[in-house]
Amino acid sequence: MNIEIPKKWYNIQADLDTQLPPPRHPATGEPLTPDDLAALFPKELIMQEVSTERYIPIPDEINEVYSIWRPSPLRRARRLEEHLKTPAKIYYKYEGVSPPGSHKPNTAVAQAYFNLKEGVEKITTETGAGQWGSGLSFACNRFGIDCKVFMVRISYDQKPYRKSLMQIWGSQVYPSPSDQTQSGRKILSEDPDSPGSLGIAISEAVEMAATHDDTKYSLGSVLNHVLMHQTVIGQEAQEQLAPEEAYPDIVIGCCGGGSNFAGISFPFVKDKIKGKEVRVIAVEPLACPTLTKGLYTYDFGDTAQLAPIVKMYTLGHTFIPPKIHAGGLRYHGVAPLVSLLHNQGLIEAEAYYQTEVFEAADTFAKVEGLVPAPEAAHAIRSVINHAVECKKTGEEKTILFNFSGHGYFDLSAYDAFYSGQLLDYEYPEALVKESLRHLPVIQ
């Protein structure tokens, strides 16, 4: 299907019936002003963050870079349908065709561009599995911006090749917690063997940006503008499905911070708000079940309480998730926009064990041929369950999911799965309860 790259991003804030609770200052708890964010982000992105315009035009310079891999393929998983003997039609949007191998550059390219436009020369960020770090490295290299990446220690060790990829694109990569920042040094002094977490890595990247005038910070998920940049995925999917006269009954995406989930689903949630019937499902690891087990309340975005306080589903900012291989899903919170939609019942959430997720990944790789990243495999687990359900009920549902990234950098996780060394983690209820004692008090 020969479609065009979208000319605009979709901003779901234009279609919300309730306003998004305002983000608050980590020190004072007062609502943030755009000025408060100016230390971390370029003005254009701050405007996008608070905008209620339904569509924001995509600059040609960004579309030119998108054109390296966009529009990404939309494919029907016919072999999987046959394998499952399901009457369901399964479609997937394949974001693994981007040079970094995931959906992340959809926003990385936009963020690097708007930083460059305002003369920013250095950007810091954090990364979990390394998908975001390599996405931003690719984008910064493209626009000639210096990039420093704080990579969650456990992933830094488990996925050395994502680190190599970032270095090929010219970034400096530090294992987090690192000795580069006060926040990092503090954690290391308490636990020299800390596996790290996205929360800790965010603290380090934010601290470095906040303490250097020539440096801004870039976040790979959670924020409104980040989710909005990802909507090229869902917009393309709608255009690609049109000729097939197909509209999904169920839209599924894995959910860590929420960006790939928002990217595939928000354009469909837009239809749902207008009365269209469609189920939208976010899939999480049972080891970090933010939407399924967390509280919807104000919490810090990071461990060191440097990032804004936002209203979201959270397991508490001090919660450090178990060392699952889906590093991109090891975040204690979830995007405020995704949280609000979940709180309003517009979306659903499911959580799965790591091994059942890899069983789904193994099935998909053998049947369809493509090897999913552990994050994307969470979506596939859910897809297979719903397709099998259709087999029982005989319903010919159309299921669309976001194949957010390939697993070429996660093969050590597959090795662990095949050799029976993959551990399952029960919902860490006690840890979460303890963590939730440390929520900020908002008047």
Add this chain to the structure above:
Amino acid sequence: MNIEIPKKWYNIQADLDTQLPPPRHPATGEPLTPDDLAALFPKELIMQEVSTERYIPIPDEINEVYSIWRPSPLRRARRLEEHLKTPAKIYYKYEGVSPPGSHKPNTAVAQAYFNLKEGVEKITTETGAGQWGSGLSFACNRFGIDCKVFMVRISYDQKPYRKSLMQIWGSQVYPSPSDQTQSGRKILSEDPDSPGSLGIAISEAVEMAATHDDTKYSLGSVLNHVLMHQTVIGQEAQEQLAPEEAYPDIVIGCCGGGSNFAGISFPFVKDKIKGKEVRVIAVEPLACPTLTKGLYTYDFGDTAQLAPIVKMYTLGHTFIPPKIHAGGLRYHGVAPLVSLLHNQGLIEAEAYYQTEVFEAADTFAKVEGLVPAPEAAHAIRSVINHAVECKKTGEEKTILFNFSGHGYFDLSAYDAFYSGQLLDYEYPEALVKESLRHLPVIQ
């Protein structure tokens, strides 16, 4: 450019003015009959091997699998042109979009299909860097064939993740030399630390197929039918260039056994035979310079003298190339068809050091965004040199090259390059001279 997948393979044997010297039996030295090959290959592939039909139709079942990633993208490397400030136009065909990440499945899918059609249940093969092994594993998994892969030891150790990929697709992978075959055990007894070579791995795979009735053998390069299956690359490139009214002045491909080189170039050599002006360049490692330094003579295709004797450029079947990272280019010979064209002056050859190849790979990754495999980087080294030459002469040449595979499984080689640990190897003249003493005597 929305083009169709080719409906037929191009067989260059139809356009040769001299017949290809016949392959000979490794034991008797007598010309091989199709029956001699029946122990190793299914009849349909043997027919293709000796066919002089110009085109051979591609079965729908094969095109259906091709459609997962074909037609592969043809892109213009505008950023590289600007970076080099060259008037040359640089186009590349990107084969890294296939699930195994290289051009190899173009023939793997065809070979697995024709084996299945004749009821073959088991296939053995060898692999260097793992590109071919993962290509055949993908194809065998697709058609439900049991696949055993002998992987050159040095690559087995350097590229563990390509091995993981083969295992995901259900193959058994053995480091070669292995204890699974007589040939392997013989080498190990002489040199327990042997890094292996394609020649040795071929011996093991051929031996296992020849000694098991239910098992056939599959080769990833060298043979006529393998090269023919790859011509979908060049045929697509010609169709994709047509709307741009572009025809290459130079066509470039890296060359180990010769299959990706033949795939991109043979449809253009066809035009050249008819009088069209086009330079066709095969690029090799200086550590294994078969076309540039070898003899054009009859030699064994493998170390243990089990594979047919063919007339080709060779460094001698006992020559074991230095441990360069471009494992797919570590073969003592080159395809008889490629050899004949070179001997007739229809194609040229160039050889480069490993580090200058990685310098080109680094440039391409940073400027164009895609990370090439070390094999493909050999072509890029040549492309850059010719583009820089155009800058000096001011000639606006059109250069087309085959980006045969991505480097996501070769990042350890990039790490070695950046850390200055990458070794260069001079042309191993003494080793080659010694090896060439052991050529077979053909009456």
